[in-house]
Amino acid sequence: MVTTKQNGQKVWVTFTYEPSAGVESVDVCGAWNEWVPEAMKPKKSGEFSITKILKAGENYEFGYKINNTLWATDESCSLVPSPFLSHNSLLAL
Numbered sequence: 001m002v003t004t005k006q007n008g009q010k011v012w013v014t015f016t017y018e019p020s021a022g023v024e025s026v027d028v029c030g031a032w033n034e035w036v037p038e039a040m041k042p043k044k045s046g047e048f049s050i051t052k053i054l055k056a057g058e059n060y061e062f063g064y065k066i067n068n069t070l071w072a073t074d075e076s077c078s079l080v081p082s083p084f085l086s087h088n089s090l091l092a093l
Helices: none
Strands: 002-007 010-017 026-030 048-055 059-066 070-072 078-081 087-092
Touching (some): 010 059
Antiparallel strands (some): 002 010, 059 070, 059 087
């Protein structure tokens, strides 16, 4: 799930991923930083989350890297094809 809060040209974007059992780590990877994985913090609820500050009026492709191997998209966003024969989530700010 993605939630946003805009203040002028900046948007605080909170990425939240609720995994199934057996997930030890979740990274968010996106076009805003050339797809460098960023570790999401585990919460007591079992979810993983991270907040990023991004520029308003832009579109960003992203996805979640689960346990350093599996790729997952966000159900709250549109999907676009990736060059790796899978899909990325599309975040429109």
